[in-house]
Amino acid sequence: MSGGGLSKERLGRLRGAMAGYVERGEAPGLVALVSRRGDTHVEAIGMLAAGGSMPMRRDAIFRIASMTKPITAAAAMILVEECALRLDEAVDRLLPELAGRRVLKRPDGPLDDTVASNRPITVRDLLTFRLGIGAVMAPPGSHPIQRAMESEGLAPGPNPPLHAPDEWMKRLGRLPLIHQPGERWMYHTGSDVLGVLIARASGQPLERFLRERIFEPLGMMDTGFHVPGNKLDRLPTSYRREAGSGVLIVHDEPASSRWGSPPAFESGGAGLVTTADDYLAFCRMMLNKGWYGGERILSRPAVELMTTDHLTPEQRADNRVFFGDHSGWGFGAAVNIRRESLSTVPGRFGWDGGIGTTGYTDPKEELIGILLTQRMMDSPEPPGVFLDFWTSAYQAIDD
Structure with a gap:
């Protein structure tokens, strides 16, 4: 047993499980990190x-997609603490594009069949993804609002939008909400709106x-919205699995990467983009209740507010594909509320990234896990490599 409460022998199982995915050709490479009580294994x-x-190298720079969301939420909370934002304040003052919203009578209805919103959208709505618009969990293109979001460049996805923030907000403001503010949890769009609000x-x-x-x-010197030219040799090629054949095909490569220059949005x-050690620094700050390296x-x-579940039972049940029976949603991150596996410890918080990453922090076990891979997720449900990583991380606890 090491001082950090991780078994060296059992950490060998983690390496074996992760190496199996590479040996079978299911992932070209990956970086797996487990940290507990100051003992970090990579x-x-x-x-x-x-x-x-x-x-593959420890300092490889990965596209972390939706693992961006907890960082954006933390940034918003900095502004809340400085009274530049208020959680239950309408966003209309800074986001006039979202004032006076109309709401679809039915999610699958025509775009002009609407009613007035019951109330304005608030900062809290953005943080908890209850602003009334986001990913529609239905077959692509089956609802008019899906087609409209796609044509306007607003469809949620792992790749950054192509429009500059003001134009993006203008386009969002042209569309009706899908649900009344505060009524339902809808994935993703709240964080992009929150980023504009922070700016x-x-x-x-x-x-x-x-x-x-x-x-x-936090010393996160390799984290940002693009990879500088002198660091592109540390950016792995990203892959997705071709439907039907299962063959890995290129999604994004360094020479022509979407992340190779500053984005419009x-x-x-x-x-x-970030590294395992950079993201570890953010997770350690959250684990230490906002404190890091002598600075708060x-x-x-x-x-504590960010890492509390804010959803109703009905809102969780409507999104079982994301939460199962074990999680809810805080501010920008999932929060485990029920133990049904080795890793779903109540109070554990974090999120996955659709381009192939996962990162969670467990205050009870004082454990942080980060897995960065190059293979895009095929669905909202975690892939086998995520599940095996978390099983391997928790079975290595040695006290």
Whole structure:
């Protein structure tokens, strides 16, 4: 047993389980990190690109997609603590595009069949994904609102939007809400809107605010919305599985990467790139209730509020594909509320990224786990490599 309460022998099982995915060709490479009580174990396995000659490295820079969301929520809470934002304040002051919303009578109804919204959208609605619009969990293109979001460049997805923030908000403001504010949980869009709100409230681009208030204080020097040219050799090629054949095909590669230059839209929902150690620093700050390296980023009450489940039982039940029977949603992250596996410890919080990443923090066990892979998720349900990573991380606890 090591001082950190992780079994060295059992950590060998983690390496074996993760290496199996690479050996079977299911993932070209990955970085797996488990940290507990200051003891950090990292495995870099496989290659930066399928069939390539460059080994995976601990400081590889991954596209973390929706693992961006907890960081965006933390940034919003910094502004809440400074009274630049209020949780239950209408967003209309800074986001006039969302004032006076109309709401569809039926989610699958025509876009002009609407009623007035019962109340304005609030900051809390953005943080909890209850603003009334987001990913529609129905066959693609089956609802008029889905087709409209797609045509306007607003459809939720792992790749950052192509429109600049003001144009993106203008387009969002043209569409009706799908549900009344506060009524239902709908994935993703709230974080992108929140990123625009943070930029407008702070008077600076989202990345600059994140860099000054979170990344630099935490030493997250490889985290941002793009990979500089001198670091592109550390960006793995990203793959997706071809429908039907299961063959891995390129989604994004360094030479022509969407993340190779500053984006038009700095996506608070899915835009960041980072390393395992950078993301570990953010998770440690959250685990330490806002404190990191002698500096307080957030107050303890703010972190506790962020990591509390804010959904009703009905809202969780409507989104079982995301939450199963074991999780709810805090501010920008899932929160485990019921134990049904080794890893679903009540109070554990974090999220997955659709381009192939997962990261959670467990205050009870004092454990942080981060898995970064190059293979995109096929559905909202976690893939086998995620499940086996979390089983392997928790079975290595040695006290």
